[in-house]
Amino acid sequence: MPSYPTEQQERAAIISVSLAGGEDDADMRLNELRELAYTAGAEVAAEYMQSRRAPDMATYIGPGKAEDLKNDLASKHLELAIFDDELSPTQQRNLTEILGVRVLDRTQLILDIFAQRARTREGKLQVELAQLNYLLPRLSTLYTKFERQQGGIGGRGPGETKLESDRRRVRERIALLGREIEEIKEQRFQQRQLRHKLPFPTCALVGYTSAGKSTLLNLLTGAEVLADSKLFSTLDPTTRRVVLPHGGWSVLMTDTVGFIRNLPHHLIAAFRATLEEVAQSDFLIHVVDAGHSERERQMLAVMEVLKELGAEDRPIIVAFNKADTVRDTYQLRELILQYPNACYLSALRRDGIPDLMDRIELTLKSLLASVELRIPYDRSDLVAQCYENGKVQSVDYGPEFILVRADISKDLAGRLAPYTPNYVPDIY
Secondary structure, eight states, rough: OOOOOOTTEEEEEEEEETTOOOOHHHHHHHHHHHHHHHHOOOOEEEEEEEEESSSSSSBBSOOOHHHHHHHHHHHHHHEEEEEESSOOHHHHHHHEEEHHHHHEHHHHHOOOOHHHHOOOOOHHHHHHHHHHHHHHHGGGGGGOOTOOOOOOOOSTTTSHHHHHHHHHHHHHHHHHHHHHHHHHHHHHHHHHHHHHHHHHEEEEEEEEESSSSHHHHHHHHHOOOOOOTTTTTTOOOOEEEEOOOOOTEEEEEEOOOOOTTOOOOHHHTHHHHHHHHHHSSHHHEEETTTOTTTTHHHHHHHHHHHHHHHHSHHHHHHHHEEEGGGGOOHHHHHEEESTTTTOBBBTTTBHHHHHHHHHHHHHHHEEEEEEEEEEEGTTTTTHHHHTTTTTEEEEESSSSEEEEEEEHHHHHHHHHHGSSSSOOOOOO
């Protein structure tokens, strides 16, 4: 488990605003903000909830509420206020001036967690890009009217101000990071191409953060991916081979970054090269925390991100993890009946894994087509393609052709249709 700073732990207040029509998820939002603050290393010393018809354009919570909050934070000697929404640059500047403490919004908090968690060069580049894209429109809040003129030779008079200079440098850095990430994207594409040449289908583990994806991958493959109770324990994707118990099937399984409600668009954009692993997989395993009180909302949040990535039409196995936290087994059975391809398990206790394996095998079979091929000897290379793109049942060498019975990818089956016994060419 990673270590987090505790000696200089900041004491923070978390503030959530429930807008008209959103009262039913107010507790979920506050609980999630508390978990995010804890993961970032803050001590949550006070919590505030406000109901409003619409956010105040200047202070988000309204000037009167801001003054009340200022006095309360001062009396409790708090130094950080975290808001459960993305504040505009104006709102953040005004709140900082009124409250007299550092003000963070939800996006900044998640970016900070990602910065702590990033380990690889790719992850660090992606996080920095997201942070700079968030910072750029907010640079003006960092300057006062006495700080804007850059001094020194060439910086006096009507020359470039410090603010303009910093904006230019940030834009240049963003452009540089974009180019480096594009290079990584190309490398990832080449890695995927190499994986697709292997005779193994691919799947991606997706799900709400802290649903247990990394624990499941570790159990199935013997990987040593970090898995703990804090949010976003995994940023960098890890791919491992999973050998299924029946029929000699194997799958390349990739663990991905956990999703969350209203995942900041800066992060989706920055991590798109990584998240393409999801869109390019043959099928997905949606890992769900079966015992979570907001299970349905978390599932909807995951599907929204999948839709944004263009991966919502992939075959999906719904794996209700942490089944040991649900006391009523009848409830679990009712739960999996609601979804066409679902099972329940406990990765921590190693329960229910055979059911998941059965679901994976059934999903693989649905992706393949059973064919009988009569391949000429001068095209024996097609036999090798059957081995590479499916599972060969039998090969018989006759006097005129090679008879192959196999379950192969539907794409390959279409290309090999001329070698099936009943093939009728399209004359039009």
